Amino acid sequence: MNRSSRTGNDHQLLIQALTPAQRSPLLNLARRIADAGCNLADARVSSIGVDTSLTLLATGSWDAVAKLESALAKFAREEDVHLVHYRTDTRAQASRLLPYLVEVISADRPGILVRIIDFFDRHGIAVEQLHSMRYQAMQTGAPMFQAQITVGIPADTHIAALRDDFLEFCDGLNLDAIMDPVKF
CATH class of the missing domain: 3.30.70.260 (ACT domain)
Structure with a gap:
C-alpha cells in the first residue's frame, strides 16, 4: 500500500x-x-x-x-x-502460504537454531514466529534445547517431500522433531 x-x-x-x-x-x-x-x-x-x-x-x-x-x-x-x-504498512495477506508448526527438542549444542533456520531459508520458507530456550533436563540435569517455530510454506510445495527432507535433516543432527499443520 x-x-x-x-x-x-x-x-x-x-x-x-x-x-x-x-x-x-x-x-x-x-x-x-x-x-x-x-x-x-x-x-x-x-x-x-x-x-x-x-x-x-x-x-x-x-x-x-x-x-x-x-x-x-x-x-x-x-x-x-x-x-x-x-x-x-499493512501486511499483505499471504494466502498462498500454509502455516506449519515445527517443534524441535535435543541436547543443547551451539549452532542448532542457526542450522534449523538455514534449512528453511534454503527451501524458501519464511519463519513467521520463533520461540526457543535452553533448560535443564529434569532427571539428568543435562542442558537441553527446545524450539517452536511457525513457518509459512508456499502452497505449491510438496509437503510430504519437505517433511521427509526436514526429518532426515533432524535425524542427521540427532534432533527430535515434528512438523505439523497449525490447527486454529
Missing part, C-alpha cells in the same frame, strides 16, 4: 519496548494507545531472564497515531523503558 494513499484508521505504528523491570509496561502502554484514540491490533510479550520485551502494533487515524507518537516519547522519558517505534 502506498503510504500517501492511506485514509481512515489504517495507519499503523510498530512499538518495541524493552525493560529490565520485572513488572511489564504492557498495561501502561495499552492505556496510552487507547488514550490516543488508537487500537491495539497485535501484541507479543515475552519474559527473557528478568527482562520483559513487548512488540505492539497500534492502528488508528493519522492524527491519533501522531498523538500516540508524542505520548510514547513522554512515556520513554518517564519510565525505565527502552522504546523504539515507527510507522509501518
Whole structure:
C-alpha cells in the first residue's frame, strides 16, 4: 500500500519496548494507545531472564497515531523503558502460504537454531514466529534445547517431500522433531 494513499484508521505504528523491570509496561502502554484514540491490533510479550520485551502494533487515524507518537516519547522519558517505534504498512495477506508448526527438542549444542533456520531459508520458507530456550533436563540435569517455530510454506510445495527432507535433516543432527499443520 502506498503510504500517501492511506485514509481512515489504517495507519499503523510498530512499538518495541524493552525493560529490565520485572513488572511489564504492557498495561501502561495499552492505556496510552487507547488514550490516543488508537487500537491495539497485535501484541507479543515475552519474559527473557528478568527482562520483559513487548512488540505492539497500534492502528488508528493519522492524527491519533501522531498523538500516540508524542505520548510514547513522554512515556520513554518517564519510565525505565527502552522504546523504539515507527510507522509501518499493512501486511499483505499471504494466502498462498500454509502455516506449519515445527517443534524441535535435543541436547543443547551451539549452532542448532542457526542450522534449523538455514534449512528453511534454503527451501524458501519464511519463519513467521520463533520461540526457543535452553533448560535443564529434569532427571539428568543435562542442558537441553527446545524450539517452536511457525513457518509459512508456499502452497505449491510438496509437503510430504519437505517433511521427509526436514526429518532426515533432524535425524542427521540427532534432533527430535515434528512438523505439523497449525490447527486454529
